[in-house]
Amino acid sequence: MVPMTASARLDLPPAARPTADGASPTITRLAAGMLGLLPFSTDVYLTAMVDLGRDFGVEVAGVQRTMLAFTFGFALAHLFLGRLADRYGRRPVALIGTAVYLVAAIVAITSPSLDLLVIARFVQGGAEATGPIVARTLIRDTVPSEHAGRALAKVGALFGVAPIAAPFVGTLASGFAGWRGALGTLVIYAVVLLVTLLLRLPETRPAHVHGADRVSIVKALGHFSRTRAFVVGCLAVGTGYGALYSWLTTSAFLLVGRLGYSKVEASWVYTAGAIGFLLGGMIAMRLARHMTPQRVLRIAAAAMIVGTTAPLAFVLAGAAHWAVLLVALFPYYVGWGLAQPMATAIGMRPFPEMAGQASAWIGIAQQVGGMGFAVVAAGLGGNTATLVVMVAAAVSFTVAVFLPPVRPTV
Template sequence: MSLRTTASAATGHEPVAAVGPPGPGPAVDSAATAQFRPNAKYVLMLGLMCALPAVSTDMYLPSLPDVARDLGTSATAAQLTMTAMLIGGAVGQLVIGPLSDRFGRRKPVLIGVVLHVITSLLCAIAPAIVPLIALRTVQGFFNASATVVAMAIIRDRFVGADASRLMSRLMLVIGVAPLFAPSLGGVIAGQWGWRSVFVALAGFGVVLWVVVWRRLPETLPPERRRQGGLRTAVSGYRSLLRDRHFVALAILPGLGMAVLMSYVVASPFVLREGYGLSATEFSLLFAVNGIGLVLGAQVNASLVRRVAPIRIVRVVLPVSLGLTGVLLALALTGWGGLIALLVVLWLILALVNFVPPNASALALTRHGEIAGTAAAVIGSMQAGVAGLVSPLSGLLGGDAVAMAAVMVGASVAGLLVLALATPAYRRDGAWAV
């Protein structure tokens, strides 16, 4: 359905339409009746918040082989420092989401970013792989505050296609992480060692804290905050988990992220050790693939103006499955060599950002009254599923075949969830989710 709202003339902002599927409770609550087109500074701020986990991952990524050598551990154990941050982020979002519904949006993110800075500095002096894994888990827990609050803020002000479009625009900011963070992290580690990367992450956290403190408005007024403690939070999660369509839509971003993280975690070993690329060549290829991620997100942002988000998802998922199947065949046969592998991989990554913003926006639209808790479920599933799936490539051998096989599995799971748990492929089912 389509609901149009009118902004106050005093705001000076252009009103936009709120488009979204029906769900339990009101599709658009009173807080979302005055929606505005965000300016570039607003998008940049939210993008920096969402990018904190990505920066924490991508700046550190080129150092994985060095971490394994320096700490005398295996490649699989080094990869666990990536997985640990994702799992910590999943748990952190489940805790911080309800807190943002209770205490507002500003306090949780300001406290979380400060603790991210402290944890980053502790990672820089970790004496062994086990403490580093533990600290990365804690780091993921605290920097989850920035992501879950950014998602909740989007739902506070936008719904449906407008929310999906804003999330896609954020990918332009988030996409800077894979474009520049690995190269920057490689340079920093090359000059001062991998531990200095965590000092740089602490510095990024300080900058983000200042930006949020100065620029982030409170979007959840006291009269709309949920009262109560643990029981209230549990009741919120219970209502979300009873909504089968919400759960299905919330899982889809995680499975999409699993495809991406399978590449992110395995690529240093596949490309550097399997194909003999140098650190500079790897960083360049990583940046080229990052361009694909950004372009895909921007195409989705434009496409969603004319096409319903669920219709985009139900087309993209089968196409992604076909491409991952081709990637697996290339990895098994070696046909076309590295060039063919990279071309298909680029196309897969270009499609990755079509699913999360659309599925997340549709899921959030169903439960705007507990946006922080809903965003926490989506974010935790995204981080948790990706965290559990991505290390499988290392366990399966860490080569191109293992990476592609994990991508195929995640793509199959995503298509099955959409087909079996939502009416997306049924007649007149496009808006029934």
């Protein structure tokens, strides 16, 4: 296979051609919209999880099934969606995936049983996998590799609006229609996204990929894993997201259940975290101008260590006012906002000719890491154990990013 860089692409449609500052405005906005559906899909019903459990008569592990089903479907779909995007194109995969997501979202809000809801969330997760896979691939297709980290950080700063808005939108919607109202907002998001993609998304798949689209997912992994940059990127996204997913899937029972926060107070904690993620992405854009991605990851590691150990210490000390916890968690979110685009750029950079499959495997690593740490947190009963697992994930992230420096590869 002959390496190919985005800077050499002369066949891109006008709407996809990069600017001197990174990806085109069209690609940046569409990628942000596709990526934003993922945090919206998880964060929009965080404060309604207790209501969902009450309606179906289940505790934290039962409610977590809806989130884990979404994540499992999301991870499983990565095994073939990346290859499909490489073979058939980015546009058809994105359109079909969003359409399937919309149907599953409608089934979810009309589910009469927890089992059907879990199945619907599984399908939602699988369909939603098209968003991050295609979004990351669009950037790799259209932006020179040396600018990919900054371009991804810019996309992250835009889609950071989704996790900021989601908890409040979900709280407002659940006030009118319970957890079904919260999940109903995903139907609206999916309709708007599908229409926008249909009208605006260009095809960016290279015309000739020299057989890379026919490489099996297993062979692709073997090829990728021989490159240290890919390994570091996967370890970083897996452990970093492990802390976040543990928090998202079990923290409602800590905040609303044990600590007695109101739904609005819990929403402030979640929203402040999303603002921290947005801020981290904006900082990453600036740091990427004069720092290597791995150096940015090491700065992120320090922030994530502080942002996981501090809240644990405050809760153990009994100083767990919602505003205190909000401030204590903030550095973690800033660190994750710094880390996610840089780790993704590091992992995908060596593989322009197999961008879809590289994006898919990075997504798998992130979701496997998230599920692994979250299952441990739930198995330990959530509550304070959630914060302990978050510390373990942050420490693991730090170990990963302090591996020997990754040499730039095009």
